[in-house]
Amino acid sequence: MIPRAQIAALAGAALLAVALPGLLLRPGASIQPKAPRALPPLTASTEPPLAHVFDRPLFAAPAAQGEALPADAPQLTGIVGRLGSDAVALVRTAQGSSRSLAIGDSVDGWRLESLSIDAALFSRGGQQARVPLPAADPDPAAQ
Known part of the structure; x- marks a missing residue:
């Protein structure tokens, strides 16, 4: 049996x-219906020239930061x-x-502090040396 309140709700x-x-x-x-709001026409934005991107080599070693590596720093x-x-x-090693x-490991007194995709950071005392990966030599067979 259906209660009276539900019958009244269903009838309503x-x-x-x-x-x-x-x-x-x-x-x-x-x-x-509301008229659609007019949108401003689409315009192509002017992109900055990309000449500077094409000027730099893709796989070159990063530019030296004005500091020469210590002679006894490990070669990466x-x-x-x-x-x-x-x-x-x-x-x-030397x-x-x-x-x-x-x-955290050390070699020749230099402690490896961190690694990045193209360099390693070594420290010894108060000195720090960022040692980049060597640039690839051109393949003599390709010439």
Whole structure:
């Protein structure tokens, strides 16, 4: 059995469903749609010239920052792994041997502080040296 309150609610909803279309469709109740607002015409923006982008080499070593590397700083030969998690630097020591260094390891008194995609930062005492990856030699077979 359905309670009396639900029967009254259903009857009111049915009455509204029947009466509402009649109220909306009467002749004086027309609703005019709003005119769309006129938008300004689209224009192409002028882009800055990209000549400076094409002038610089794509895979060149970064320009020196005015500081020469100390003579006994390790030579960076490569970076292997994922930066920020397990990357190691491949370095050539002053004696000519090769080693792999994780961040925090030391070689010849230089401590590896950080790695970036193209360089390693070493420190010794108060000195810091940013050692870039060497520029690739041109392939003699390609010439």
